Amino acid sequence: MYEGPIQDLIDQLAKLPGLGPKGAQRIAFHLxxxxxxxxxxxxxxxxxxxxxxxxxxxxxNVAADKLCRICGDARRDVTKICVVEEPKDIYAIERTKEFDGRYHVLGGALDPLSGIGPDQLRIRELLRRLGEMPDGQEVSEIIVATDPNTEGEATATYLLRMLKDFPGLSVTRLASGLPMGGDLEFADELTLGRALSGRRVLV
Amino acid sequence: MYEGPIQDLIDQLAKLPGLGPKGAQRIAFHLxxxxxxxxxxxxxxxxxxxxxxxxxxxxxNVAADKLCRICGDARRDVTKICVVEEPKDIYAIERTKEFDGRYHVLGGALDPLSGIGPDQLRIRELLRRLGEMPDGQEVSEIIVATDPNTEGEATATYLLRMLKDFPGLSVTRLASGLPMGGDLEFADELTLGRALSGRRVLV
Structure with missing residues (x-):
């Protein structure tokens, strides 16, 4: 047991993700x-x-103002919305520099066992966004970028069902397959299966 | 780049030991x-x-009062002082429950290349402690528990030279050898060499 205030700080730090008691102790003594x-x-x-x-x-998205930096940027393409689970996913996609549209944060993924149904996610807000586009503007593509796990896949399926009847709207999903720089022999069967079924025509 | 305040927090967190940008980002979004x-x-x-x-x-040692918990505890044996580099070392030794004496924190180890000489460590305070024991009390053993690396060994050698002429004082050093639960074949030569030269007589 450490002196009271130090133990309190270690306890608080140890609750943070990725930090255990040892890491928390190291940080406390560093501070x-x-x-x-x-x-x-x-x-x-x-x-x-x-x-x-x-x-x-x-x-x-997290924001320092009423609008986040991306929604406040007039140069971003308003016809494409990339739907993600969490704000941090936005930053992961931004780092690729491959996407110049807008985002929509669901705030999680469907997970009935943890009590997270469609009403706990920001799906209604997404539908409202599609319905309330300013005159002359139209969303032509929704890219579903939820995680490639059970909950993320279930959420993608649910979103597809909600969105498939919007006229002129295409709904896409991030490709699954082998991670770049990876090694084929170490890929799990599910990933390799996805890479096979999603194979692309080269010539 | 994240929104200003978030980036600031990530930058501050990433400076903590054991946390890189990824870990800092994870904690920031968790918070x-x-x-x-x-x-x-x-x-x-x-x-x-x-x-x-x-x-x-x-x-x-770190303390919530004028004296730390250990120095303020009259039941601890005042005849033994265990000399450590940092307060966190005290807690490591306390966890063993093998030592009931007092401690002395040097605040580091000798490292001339980083400008840490004897004057930067709390060696003078240790000598003063030895000289100013209350009547009838005497320190009979100094256990040098600096780290078993170059700086810690140099510090131990220096302390031995300072302390060897104190009458009736025995200076000891923590044993080096194979870590418990370890595997002999994976021990480095230095450790195995120490284990050999420090071997104990069983019968």
């Missing part, structure tokens, strides 16, 4: 050795996030 | 999803450590 400068900086950054970060009223 | 309760708790714990934790005037 203790830092003569409070680092603690002050960390507290300021935490306070700033707590007080200044909200969620984009359009797409549900 | 964002927590509706501020967890951020508040974490900030309170950080503030508490910043404001209420000092260093023990006797041994240099």
């Amino acid at each position: 203790l050795a830092g003569e409070n400068v680092e603690i002050d900086r960390l507290m300021a950054a935490l306070g700033h996030v707590r007080d200044d970060v909200t969620f984009c009223s359009e797409c549900g | 964002l999803a927590g509706e501020n309760v967890e951020i508040d708790r974490l900030m309170a714990a950080l503030g508490h450590v910043r404001d209420d934790v000092t260093f023990c005037s006797e041994c240099g």
